Amino acid sequence: MEYRIERHSGVAPYQQIVQQTKQALRLGQLLPGDKLPSASAVVAAAAVNPNTVLKAYRELEREGLVDTRQGRGTFVRASLAQPGTQAGSPLRDGLRVWMATARADGLEREDVAALLAAELDVFFPRPVDAR
Amino acid sequence: MTPSSGPASAHHGDDASATAPALEAVGLGLHGRDGWALRDGSFTVPRGRVVGLVGPNGAGKSSLVAVAAGLRPADAGVLRVLGHVPGSPAVLPRIGTLFQDRPLERRFTVAETLRLGRDLNPNWNDAAARAIVDNCDVPLKARVGRLSTGQRTCVALALALGKQPDLLLLDEPMADLDPQRRRALTGALMTRAAEHGTTIVMSTHTLSELHLVCDYVLLTARGRILIADDTEFVQAAHSLITYTCPAPAAPSLPPQAGTVIETRRSGRVHTALVCFPLSTEGAASTSSLSLEEILLAYLRNPQASPLIAGSTRDDAPSAGTPDSHERPTQ
Numbered sequence: 385m386e387y388r389i390e391r392h393s394g395v396a397p398y399q400q401i402v403q404q405t406k407q408a409l410r411l412g413q414l415l416p417g418d419k420l421p422s423a424s425a426v427v428a429a430a431a432v433n434p435n436t437v438l439k440a441y442r443e444l445e446r447e448g449l450v451d452t453r454q455g456r457g458t459f460v461r462a463s464l465a466q467p468g469t470q471a472g473s474p475l476r477d478g479l480r481v482w483m484a485t486a487r488a489d490g491l492e493r494e495d496v497a498a499l500l501a502a503e504l505d506v507f508f509p510r511p512v513d514a515r
Numbered sequence: 516m517t518p519s520s521g522p523a524s525a526h527h528g529d530d531a532s533a534t535a536p537a538l539e540a541v542g543l544g545l546h547g548r549d550g551w552a553l554r555d556g557s558f559t560v561p562r563g564r565v566v567g568l569v570g571p572n573g574a575g576k577s578s579l580v581a582v583a584a585g586l587r588p589a590d591a592g593v594l595r596v597l598g599h600v601p602g603s604p605a606v607l608p609r610i611g612t613l614f615q616d617r618p619l620e621r622r623f624t625v626a627e628t629l630r631l632g633r634d635l636n637p638n639w640n641d642a643a644a645r646a647i648v649d650n651c652d653v654p655l656k657a658r659v660g661r662l663s664t665g666q667r668t669c670v671a672l673a674l675a676l677g678k679q680p681d682l683l684l685l686d687e688p689m690a691d692l693d694p695q696r697r698r699a700l701t702g703a704l705m706t707r708a709a710e711h712g713t714t715i716v717m718s719t720h721t722l723s724e725l726h727l728v729c730d731y732v733l734l735t736a737r738g739r740i741l742i743a744d745d746t747e748f749v750q751a752a753h754s755l756i757t758y759t760c761p762a763p764a765a766p767s768l769p770p771q772a773g774t775v776i777e778t779r780r781s782g783r784v785h786t787a788l789v790c791f792p793l794s795t796e797g798a799a800s801t802s803s804l805s806l807e808e809i810l811l812a813y814l815r816n817p818q819a820s821p822l823i824a825g826s827t828r829d830d831a832p833s834a835g836t837p838d839s840h841e842r843p844t845q
Binding site for chain 1: 565698701702703705706708709710723724726727728729730805
């Protein structure tokens with residue numbers, strides 16, 4: 385797991401780490417028992433304040449996704465991977481077919497993103513208090 | 516191995532120094548080129564923070580670093596470093612420094628410079644120092660006098676980090692580095708902070724990256740300390756409040772919005788950058804700000820009311836510093 389911190393993004397750096405970890409958990413790139421990189425490994429590569437990493441890991445721990453074991457590190461406790469999100473699953477393959485069609489029809493990245501966002505809101509309405 | 520982590524540190528001095536703040540200033544005054552660069556400055560930097568020291572040129576940043584390093588005395592008041600008098604034998608082995616002119620012996624090679632560091636510092640970590648020089652692509656056999664300014668900065672930082680200090684005092688460490696070395700050295704500093712809890716105080720003009728690297732900010736301008744607090748708190752304390760005024764000539768702000776740092780007006784839209792907003796009544800919208808926007812607002816408005824952690828002396832500003840509440844909005 386390697387974090388990429390977008391340095392001029394409006395998203396707080398610790399939130400970027402939380403989001404990227406969850407993304408990896410959803411895609412099955414991180415599985416229960418896996419060790420997250422140590423704070424010093426992350427800050428050496430990403431050149432961010434160590435508290436950024438600790439705060440992100442605390443947040444993930446609060447959500448029950450990871451466990452911090454004293455002196456040993458932070459480990460994945462729960463996966464967010466759904467069967468359908470794995471590479472090679474029928475659901476994901478269906479999406480790939482759709483993507484290929486959209487590209488063949490001449491849609492640009494922004495068109496696809498807008499289309500996805502619109503349908504996402506129809507099928508998966510946001511909870512009222514979403515941040 | 517960290518002297519700050521318990522009884523093992525006893526040989527460094529009294530018990531008080533193990534818990535003393537990294538820096539503690541009371542009524543600190545520093546002469547600048549024309550008059551006082553800092554006057555009656557009181558602030559505390561807790562241990563273990565990564566501090567961004569921010570202010571315009573001539574605001575005393577370099578002087579503050581020099582006084583903390585024991586190179587020159589304070590011109591008024593007191594500054595304590597790790598609980599000690601700056602430059603005293605109890606504190607000198609525990610600080611690593613980087614000055615703007617990066618003073619190094621030009622005739623020495625890089626390897627000789629590091630060997631000197633090892634000979635002079637009982638706590639020397641050769642691997643740490645060499646890692647910096649390696650990562651920054653500085654040849655060990657080159658003479659210091661032939662290095663680029665960026666490479667010299669890398670050698671000076673390697674010396675400062677090889678010493679394994681409890682406190683790093685760095686005057687514009689990133690100023691003359693290319694992006695690659697900047698990233699490598701920032702990573703090295705952050706690793707030192709993560710693994711050893713080393714306090715880092717660095718002056719900088721790069722406000723856009725401050726929130727990524729620093730967790731504490733010390734902002735000085737026009738002879739005053741304007742901010743000395745956690746970056747997270749500074750960010751949470753300020754809001755940008757937007758008002759829509761029916762007539763462009765109408766007074767821009769309802770009274771008692773909070774401590775106003777800056778107001779702006781563009782036609783009917785008036786915005787106020789407010790510290791501790793008390794009331795947002797009548798506001799069209801309220802939004803949060805980036806740390807950079809907040810720091811810039813203070814730099815543009817050096818007469819603003821200061822935000823200093825643990826300070827209760829807000830109501831007693833020194834002579835000649837008008838309270839921001841009285842500032843007319845233009």
